[in-house]
Structure formats: structure tokens, C-alpha cells
Amino acid sequence: MPRDRGRRPRRRAEFEALVVERVREIPYGRVSTYADIDRRAPRRVGFVLATTREEIPWHRVVRSNGEPALGGEQLGLLRQEGVPLRGARVDLRRARYTATDSTSDAEVP
Helix, strand or coil, X not given: CCCXXXXXXXXXXXXXXXXXXXXXXXXXXXXXXXXXHCXXXXXHHHHHHHHCCCCCCHHHEECCCCCCCCCHXXXXXXXXXXXXXXXXXXXXXXXXXXXXXXXXXXXXX
């Protein structure tokens, strides 16, 4: 039986929309990790952030150890927002934002 090729792009678009929505929910001066956005697919979250054409606060998403994935530019934007830092890492104990539904999993295509 042939695969329904029409479903995959729709699921991909749904996942992207979910990531964009969750990133837009991160308040000014706070951050989330890639896994906070979707714990089953943190790398996929990074792919969406790198490829989306949506205007989103991408700089508010950091690695699980608090490091900004894009280094200096991202760190500068976080500093401008007053995000608590410990050296070149975000102090996740003070700055982490996790919405009550942010750990629910989207269907990963």
C-alpha cells in the first residue's frame, strides 16, 4: 500500500507552527531550552528556528546547559533583555520559562 505523501508536509507544518507558538510565548527577559519547547525533538526545534521565516524571539531558546547556541550575537540580545547570566551562560534557575503545556509532545514527522 503506498504511503500518503500528503500527510507528511502537513504534520511538518503543524510541528513548525507549534514551535513558533511556544517560542512566542517566552516572556521578555526569560529563556527556554530546546527540550522545553519539545522534549522528544529538541534538535528538530533547532531546525525549525534556523529555517522559519516567521519573526520570533529565537534568541530566547538556549541549550540545556544555558549556553546560547549562536554565541556572541545571541548572548548580546539576551543581555539587552536583562536575562540573568553566569559568565557566558544563562542562569537557568533564575531565567528559565516553562509553560504548563510546553513539555507536551507534538507528533514528530
